[in-house]
Amino acid sequence: MATLSTIPILDLGPYLRGEPGALEEAAAKLRHINESIGFLYIVNHGVDRALVDRTFAQAERLHAQPLDKKLEAKINTAMQGYMPMRSSTTRTSSLSTGNKPNENEAFFIKRNGDDIGPEEVWPQGLDGFREVALAYYDAMDDLAQKLLPLYAVALGLPPDYFTQRxxxxxxxxxxxxxxxxxxxxxxxxxxxxxxxxxxxxxxQNKVAGLQIKTTVGEWIDAPVVPDSFVVNTGDVLHRWTNGRFLSTPHRAFNVSQTARYAIPFFFHPNPDTLIDVVPGCLGEGEAPKFPAMTTEEYMAWFRGRNYDHVRKANAQAGLSAAGEVAGKPEAVA
Structure with a gap:
């Protein structure tokens, strides 16, 4: 499969309008993209730009608060709340070793999962913040659900294959x-x-800073494409396809003279969904490259590796530093 050296653009308009053949055409393009670069821009996606702008404004408003105020909603082990600067360190990648803590601060919002308690974690004194954030959350969930049939058909599966999972x-x-x-x-x-x-x-916002690594090892910039979303395959889908769909390495900097904000939405399958090789992604005589794990098991490992507060909680509970209570999810050698 030939590599791509630029991030392609996929127009979702015909597919979302239900035009004849648009599902299959978009799925074919998506298959090529995910096998060659793993990143794309989507346009004509149906998400209100005004809602995106309001969400960026709320992110800026939140982070402008004094640190002690933000710490009133400090992040918990369910990954809800405020994470201060340099509180995460990327440890699940072999791309770079000896990484220093990441130069960012973030507020995490999570609505689903058995580990979420009855008390939601929200900043205080920011009228309208919760309402805007949840409206954006719902819009992203709706968009992700609309994309699932494309990913299924791209892999030769029934359109509802991922939807039901x-x-x-x-x-x-x-x-x-x-x-x-x-x-x-x-x-x-x-x-x-x-x-x-x-x-x-x-x-997409006005301040660029995202870079991705192509399959030939070149780091390329992701330029700002107005009114678009960058979409990338993650490790769960990479594992589910036995490596067929790329989970492309990427990194972010802010070398501008102004603040940069990002509002990524991460979509995973159901907690109890087993991430095993999907039909059609395992050739004759070929063994799975990754051990089968549920989404919940994989995410417990990932959090325990990358987030300092989860590592400390695991240590206090007598777990390993990585929280590997369900077995190691690394690739089979």
């Missing part, structure tokens, strides 16, 4: 602030990594 999805919205930084060695806004998700949806 993602009807109670593990999802999360992150409102991230990357301040202007003079980066030193092994310092990043977020270090080279691949996402844990099935797919990630990233709205």
């Amino acid at each position: 993602c009807d109670r999805p593990l999802t999360g919205l992150r409102l991230t602030h990357y301040p202007p930084v003079a980066y030193g060695e092994d310092q990043y806004g977020i270090a080279p990594h691949s996402d844990s998700s099935f797919i990630t949806l990233l709205a």
Whole structure:
């Protein structure tokens, strides 16, 4: 499969309008993209631009608060709440070692999962923040659900194959602030990594900073395409397809003279969905490259590796630093 050196654009308009043949045409393009670069822009996606703008404004408003105020809603082990600067370190990637803590702060919103308690974690004194954030969350979940048939057909599966396995999805919205930084060695806004998700949806803002790594090892910029979303395959779909769909490494910097904000939405299957090789992605005589795990098991491992507060909680509970209570999810050698 030939590699791509630029991030392609997929127009969802015909598919979302239900035009004859549009599902199959878009799925074929998606298959090529996911086998050659793993990142794309989607346009004519149906999400209200005004809602996107309001969500960016709320992210800026949140992070403008004093630190002690933000810490009133400090992040918990269910990944809800405020995470201060340099509280995460990318450890699940072999792309770079010796990474220093990531130069960003973020507010995590999560609505689904057995680990969420009865008390939601929200900032205080920000009227309208919760309402805008949840409206955007719902819009992203709706968009992700509309994309699922495309991914299924791209793999030669029935259109509802993923839909029925993602009807109670593990999802999360992150409102991230990357301040202007003079980066030193092994310092990043977020270090080279691949996402844990099935797919990630990233709205475009005015300040660029995302870079992706092509299959030939070249780091390329992701330019800002107005009124689009960047969509990338995550590790869950990569594992589900036995490596056929790429989970492309990427990183972020902020080398501008102003703050950069990002509002990525991470979409995962149901917690109890078993991530095993889907039909058609295992050749004759070929063995699975990854051990089968549920979404919940994989995410427990991922959080325990990358987030300091989860690592500490695991240590206090007598678990390993990585939280590997369900077995290691690394590729089979």
